Each structure stands twice: as structure tokens, then as C-alpha cells.
Amino acid sequence: xxxxxxxxxxxxxxxxxxxxxxxxxxxxxxxxxxxxxxxxxxxxxxxxxxxxxxxxxxxxxxxxxxxxxxxxxxxxxxxxxxxxxxxxxxxxxxxxxxxxxxxxxxxxxxxxxxxxxxxxxxxxxxxxxxxxxxxxxxxxxxxxxxxxxxxxxxxxxxxxxxxxxxxxxxxxxxxxxxxxxxxxxxxxxxxxxxxxxxxxxxxxxxxxxxxxxxxxxxxxxxxxxxxxxxxxxxx
Numbered sequence: 001x002x003x004x005x006x007x008x009x010x011x012x013x014x015x016x017x018x019x020x021x022x023x024x025x026x027x028x029x030x031x032x033x034x035x036x037x038x039x040x041x042x043x044x045x046x047x048x049x050x051x052x053x054x055x056x057x058x059x060x061x062x063x064x065x066x067x068x069x070x071x072x073x074x075x076x077x078x079x080x081x082x083x084x085x086x087x088x089x090x091x092x093x094x095x096x097x098x099x100x101x102x103x104x105x106x107x108x109x110x111x112x113x114x115x116x117x118x119x120x121x122x123x124x125x126x127x128x129x130x131x132x133x134x135x136x137x138x139x140x141x142x143x144x145x146x147x148x149x150x151x152x153x154x155x156x157x158x159x160x161x162x163x164x165x166x167x168x169x170x171x172x173x174x175x176x177x178x179x180x181x182x183x184x185x186x187x188x189x190x191x192x193x194x195x196x197x198x199x200x201x202x203x204x205x206x207x208x209x210x211x212x213x214x215x216x217x218x219x220x221x222x223x224x225x226x227x228x229x230x231x232x233x234x235x
Contacts, residue, residue: 053092055081062094066101072096074112082117092118094126099134112138119151129160136167145171162191166202173205182209189213 062077078098081091099114115138118131132151139148148171156164169184185206190213192199206213 038161044068055088058085059094062097066097071101071107074101078114082121087123087193091125091128092122092131095122096127096130096134099131108138108142125157126160129156129164132156133167135158136171140167140174141173142175146177155163162188162198165191166198166205169202169205171235173209175211178209182206182211185209186211186213193226 014091021186058077058081062074065073065077078094078229081094085091089165094116095118099111099118102108102111112135115131115135119135122128122131136148139145141200150170152164152168152171165184165188169181169188172178172181172184185202189199189202189206191204203213
């Protein structure tokens with residue numbers, strides 16, 4: 001009996017040796033690759049945390065520079081932020097903030113440059129959209145209408161569609177393109193939710209074009225239009 005078990009164990013051992021001889025190298029390389037990927041991911045996570053921590057500290061310093069009002073230091077601080085931490089949200093936030101400061105200081109060219117950096121380099125679609133809307137506004141003020149419309153071309157996150165349509169409407173209106181302006185304002189009006197204050201502003205713009213975006217009240221059978229209007233006003 002013992003000899004029989006020994007033979008079975010020897011056979012299993014021989015099969016294992018044969019299997020390992022055939023697939024051992026492959027299994028080893030797969031394990032090495034998996035362990036290497038895991039170690040690399042941990043290192044990357046630590047690197048990201050370190051980057052975010054350093055970027056946050058630099059952002060705090062940038063805010064202090066802004067409070068002091070030293071534009072030359074702001075130039076250096078924002079350049080360092082973009083150079084060292086371009087992929088962080090802090091770089092996008094800092095560039096949007098710098099654009100605001102530049103604009104208020106009358107440095108329109110620097111404000112445009114800062115917004116362009118966010119529009120082109122930010123890893124976040126939301127920040128890109130904010131930058132494009134603000135940049136379109138600056139270009140619109142400078143009467144560079146075609147360039148402003150180019151900033152509003154392409155795709156935007158759903159939450160920005162109403163604002164983009166409204167800004168396009170403003171540009172078309174300034175160009176004297178009333179039909180195009182009306183179409184964009186109507187799109188914006190429909191996209192904004194009912195309680196939104198901005199929706200009321202868009203309605204005013206449509207009214208100025210002779211358009212009432214609100215549906216006319218239904219007139220019940222046997223009710224005069226005046227009575228229907230009176231009923232609607234009491235709602």
C-alpha cells in the first residue's frame with residue numbers, strides 16, 4: 001500500500017515538474033509584472049499626493065501675493081505653478097484667479113493668456129468650460145466676435161450648455177444677427193431650470209427681440225381671452 005502511495009506521489013511530482021518546466025517562466029514573468037504594476041501604482045499614488053500637497057502650498061502663496069497686490073510676483077508664481085504642477089486642479093484654479101486679477105488690473109492681454117492656458121491645458125472639462133466662457137466674454141468686449149464664437153464651438157458638459165447658448169446669443173445680437181440670437185436665447189431659456197434667476201435675464205433678452213418665450217395660456221371653451229388672461233394672472 002505504501003509503495004502504491006509512493007508511486008502516486010512520484011507521478012504527481014513528475015507532472016508538477018513537467019508543468020513548471022513548460023510554464024514556470026511564463027508564470028514567473030506574470031507575477032513579476034503584476035507585482036511591478038502594483039508597486040508602480042503605489043508609487044504613483046504617493047507621487048500624486050505629494051504633488052497635490054506641494055501645489056496646495058504654492059496656491060496658498062499665490063493667494064497671499066494677490067492680497068498684497070504685487071503683479072510681478074503674481075507673474076512668477078503663476079508661471080511656477082503651471083511649470084511644476086500643470087496637471088493639478090490647483091494650476092487651473094490659480095490660472096482662473098490670476099485671469100480675474102489681471103483683468104481688474106487692466107492687463108487684458110495677460111488675462112486672456114491665463115484663460116487660454118486653462119482652456120487648452122486644464123485636465124478638467126469644467127475648468128476648461130469656465131475659461132472658454134470668460135475668454136469669449138473678453139473677446140466679445142473687444143469686438144472680436146468670430147474669435148469669441150470659436151471659443152464657444154465644440155462640446156461642453158451638460159451643465160454649461162445654457163450659459164454657452166446665452167453667450168452665443170449675446171455675440172449674435174451684437175453682430176446684428178437677430179434670428180441667430182433669438183435661436184440661441186430660446187435654447188438657453190429652455191435649458192435653464194424654472195427657478196433660475198438667469199432664466200429671467202434670458203427672457204428679458206428675448207422680450208427685447210419681440211419674443212415671448214412663455215407659452216400662451218390655454219383658452220377653455222366658452223371663455224374669452226380676457227377671462228383666460230385674468231385667470232392666468234391669479235395663478
